[in-house]
Amino acid sequence: MTPLLFTLTFALAAPFWALMILLPRWSWTARIVGSPLIVLPILVVYGLLVLPELAEVLPAVASPTLDGVRELLGSPSGAAAGWAHMVGFDLFVGRWSWLDSRERRIPASVMAPILLLTIMLGPLGLAVYLGVRPWWRRDLG
Numbered sequence: 001m002t003p004l005l006f007t008l009t010f011a012l013a014a015p016f017w018a019l020m021i022l023l024p025r026w027s028w029t030a031r032i033v034g035s036p037l038i039v040l041p042i043l044v045v046y047g048l049l050v051l052p053e054l055a056e057v058l059p060a061v062a063s064p065t066l067d068g069v070r071e072l073l074g075s076p077s078g079a080a081a082g083w084a085h086m087v088g089f090d091l092f093v094g095r096w097s098w099l100d101s102r103e104r105r106i107p108a109s110v111m112a113p114i115l116l117l118t119i120m121l122g123p124l125g126l127a128v129y130l131g132v133r134p135w136w137r138r139d140l141g
Helices: 003-022 027-031 036-062 066-073 076-103 107-122 122-135
Strands: none
Touching: 003 027, 003 076, 003 107, 027 036, 027 107, 036 066, 036 076, 066 076, 066 122, 076 107, 076 122
């Protein structure tokens, strides 16, 4: 089941990324991506992976050590849960960046590479967006 959940994780996120990158001006994109619930399917996958392993996960995250986290993520279920964690949070950050960029009227051509970077290397995508963001003022009207 773990390999299936691992594969399913990004498949559940991909349609939302596609909407933000490929169809940023489509009215349905704003309606769909406007809901924070787009991450819910990924959170369910994360729960399915983490809850059965809670006895091992809790000690590793309550008092983290490099060796403990390495051991936790070194198992198939740990790696799949880590992946779901990253994909879920990257999607939430990408969603926020996309919504904020619309308020600031940041061009889709600027946002597309930032969103791609967020998919691949989440924190770097966020850093680039935070660096670009001040160049556009928020649309208050």
